[in-house]
Amino acid sequence: MPTGPSDATIVARVLAGDTEAFGLLVDRYEPDLARYARWALGSEDDAADAVQDALVRAYRSLHRCAVPARFKGWLFRIVSNRCKTRLARHRRRRTERLEDLPAEPEVDQADPGEDAERRDRREQLECALEALSPEHREALVLRYVNEMSVPEMADALDLSVSAVKMRLHRGREALRTVLQPEGDG
Amino acid sequence: MRPAAAVLSIALAWGALAPAAAQLDPTVRDALRPVLETARRDSVPVEVLEAKALEGVAKRRPTPVILAAVQRLAGELRDARAALRAAAPTATLSAGEQVAVAEAVRLGTTWEDVRLLRAAADPGTNLEIPFAVLGALVERGVPAGEARAVIQGMVKAGVEQSRMVEVPARIDVALRVGAAPIPALNSALQGLGIPVPPVPVVRPQGTTERRGRGDS
Amino acid sequence: MASREDQRLARYLDGELPPDALPEDLRRRAREFEALFAAPRAERVRFPMGFRDTVMRRVRQTPRARAGRAWQWMVTPRTFRLSPATVALAAAAVLALVVLTRPGGPADPGATVVTVPVVEPAAVRFVFVAPQAVRVAVTGGFANWDPDGIPMRSEGDGRWVAEVRLPPGVHQYVFVVDGTEWRPDPNATSQVDDGFGQQNSVLLVPEGRSS
Numbered sequence: 149m150p151t152g153p154s155d156a157t158i159v160a161r162v163l164a165g166d167t168e169a170f171g172l173l174v175d176r177y178e179p180d181l182a183r184y185a186r187w188a189l190g191s192e193d194d195a196a197d198a199v200q201d202a203l204v205r206a207y208r209s210l211h212r213c214a215v216p217a218r219f220k221g222w223l224f225r226i227v228s229n230r231c232k233t234r235l236a237r238h239r240r241r242r243t244e245r246l247e248d249l250p251a252e253p254e255v256d257q258a259d260p261g262e263d264a265e266r267r268d269r270r271e272q273l274e275c276a277l278e279a280l281s282p283e284h285r286e287a288l289v290l291r292y293v294n295e296m297s298v299p300e301m302a303d304a305l306d307l308s309v310s311a312v313k314m315r316l317h318r319g320r321e322a323l324r325t326v327l328q329p330e331g332d333g
Numbered sequence: 334m335r336p337a338a339a340v341l342s343i344a345l346a347w348g349a350l351a352p353a354a355a356q357l358d359p360t361v362r363d364a365l366r367p368v369l370e371t372a373r374r375d376s377v378p379v380e381v382l383e384a385k386a387l388e389g390v391a392k393r394r395p396t397p398v399i400l401a402a403v404q405r406l407a408g409e410l411r412d413a414r415a416a417l418r419a420a421a422p423t424a425t426l427s428a429g430e431q432v433a434v435a436e437a438v439r440l441g442t443t444w445e446d447v448r449l450l451r452a453a454a455d456p457g458t459n460l461e462i463p464f465a466v467l468g469a470l471v472e473r474g475v476p477a478g479e480a481r482a483v484i485q486g487m488v489k490a491g492v493e494q495s496r497m498v499e500v501p502a503r504i505d506v507a508l509r510v511g512a513a514p515i516p517a518l519n520s521a522l523q524g525l526g527i528p529v530p531p532v533p534v535v536r537p538q539g540t541t542e543r544r545g546r547g548d549s
Numbered sequence: 550m551a552s553r554e555d556q557r558l559a560r561y562l563d564g565e566l567p568p569d570a571l572p573e574d575l576r577r578r579a580r581e582f583e584a585l586f587a588a589p590r591a592e593r594v595r596f597p598m599g600f601r602d603t604v605m606r607r608v609r610q611t612p613r614a615r616a617g618r619a620w621q622w623m624v625t626p627r628t629f630r631l632s633p634a635t636v637a638l639a640a641a642a643v644l645a646l647v648v649l650t651r652p653g654g655p656a657d658p659g660a661t662v663v664t665v666p667v668v669e670p671a672a673v674r675f676v677f678v679a680p681q682a683v684r685v686a687v688t689g690g691f692a693n694w695d696p697d698g699i700p701m702r703s704e705g706d707g708r709w710v711a712e713v714r715l716p717p718g719v720h721q722y723v724f725v726v727d728g729t730e731w732r733p734d735p736n737a738t739s740q741v742d743d744g745f746g747q748q749n750s751v752l753l754v755p756e757g758r759s760s
Contacts, residue, residue, distance in 0.1 A: 160700025
């Protein structure tokens with residue numbers, strides 16, 4: 149349970165004209181959104197751009213948030229759309245300039261204290277997620293990185309609960325396939 | 334069209350997404366436990382009591398005050414349920430109907446009138462709105478028996494609830510220009526085109542002109 | 550060999566089963582899967598310094614659209630006509646609770662077309678006048694008495710408005726001004742004792758019936 153005013157309260161204040169109050173929502177959701185976007189996109193810079201865009205869009209269309217008490221899901225939906233747009237753009241660019249394929253994620257994101265095994269694991273996941281469809285990737289990140297519940301995900305992705313589960317199941321299958329050492333099978 | 338958002342709005346209104354009991358403070362929940370257990374055993378609608386407790390917490394009332402309010406409500410609901418049961422043993426009694434009866438009685442409806450209305454209606458009919466309107470009539474000074482007869486007439490005649498709920502506001506308009514409660518009720522019924530006979534007016538000397546009060 | 554995911558493992562990974570509901574071998578596979586995400590979960594992603602400032606700078610420059618009638622699409626109407634007397638009644642009870650009015654219905658100068666959903670919850674508009682308020686919410690049983698309840702939007706002339714969908718029945722509600730003052734609706738048809746020394750307003754939402 150978040151401390152301080154509820155999301156619905158802050159949304160009402162912003163809609164009543166208190167622009168600065170929107171900053172409270174930015175502070176509240178930046179860590180979660182950052183983590184989600186960074187793993188959905190594979191890069192912190194891209195993530196910062198996507199989340200920034202999403203937040204400004206959210207402000208602009210705040211009156212269209214039908215249920216202010218469910219602001220979080222609505223906001224994640226906007227970020228998810230921004231990330232998908234970006235991924236689509238990357239894919240188009242990537243097929244055009246193969247030599248610019250990012251072979252490995254930027255090393256400067258690593259925690260200097262991180263041990264080698266952990267870093268390897270992280271990079272392996274990174275590459276594996278890159279190979280998945282945006283829908284599967286997003287679903288896995290929301291569930292296993294952001295630790296969102298399935299009902300919350302239904303909210304954020306504008307899907308039914310069973311559709312969310314289907315995406316998770318297929319996403320897990322796809323991930324396992326990608327991570328499978330070659331020759332097994 | 335955004336079906337997901339619509340479902341959420343409905344769910345919010347129905348309380349389906351946020352079960353009341355889960356939000357109660359442990360101290361309050363512990364204090365309430367005996368009351369809720371007894372209520373559950375007596376088939377008193379527990380969710381109504383939990384909602385009352387939540388209301389008390391939200392209004393920052395001390396736990397003893399919340400407990401007293403919940404106990405009082407539980408007693409009223411128990412009595413309401415008993416009266417409704419006696420009149421219609423086979424009826425499905427919604428929580429809302431029991432709450433409406435409790436409130437109507439608090440406003441001056443007699444238990445006799447509660448039983449009469451329930452017995453006259455079809456056991457399958459939900460009387461939540463009729464009892465609420467009955468309470469509103471009594472609150473405005475219509476004698477309980479007369480008010481009950483009018484409501485009974487409306488229920489038997491199949492008057493839509495959307496018209497029934499307009500009656501109290503119409504009475505208020507007439508009251509504001511100085512009418513007495515019964516004439517105000519009669520004018521409300523006439524204005525809404527509700528097909529029940531007007532209520533007889535008590536003569537100033539205290540004698541009442543009564544025609545046969547048959548079912549209509 | 551990639552095998553189909555065991556049903557119980559799937560349910561655990563969807564968050565529907567506790568870990569102790571799994572046999573040891575599945576628990577091990579669950580842990581292996583979760584371990585893939587251990588590092589990302591633990592990682593603190595930091596956006597560049599000044600991220601918040603950049604966002605707020607852009608926000609301040611953004612014109613925000615006026616609150617629109619976002620709720621209107623939710624109403625699937627059945628229309629019926631009210632007599633002019635009833636319309637006058639509603640107008641006389643200033644700022645009373647009204648059922649949704651849908652503009653653009655068949656034109657008839659003598660009557661107001663009011664649309665009421667028949668089977669679904671009714672769309673209800675709450676109105677409260679509080680020119681000095683910073684924020685107003687409407688709350689009640691339908692919002693679990695949350696003081697933040699349903700935030701209302703300011704129409705700019707001291708009126709605060711909210712649209713809510715409510716099932717048929719008796720609903721108790723109040724307005725909460727600036728998060729602390731609980732106020733009943735001066736224009737409600739009925740008020741009831743809340744059992745705590747205050748009053749709640751009462752709204753009756755009728756069951757729909759085919760006319």
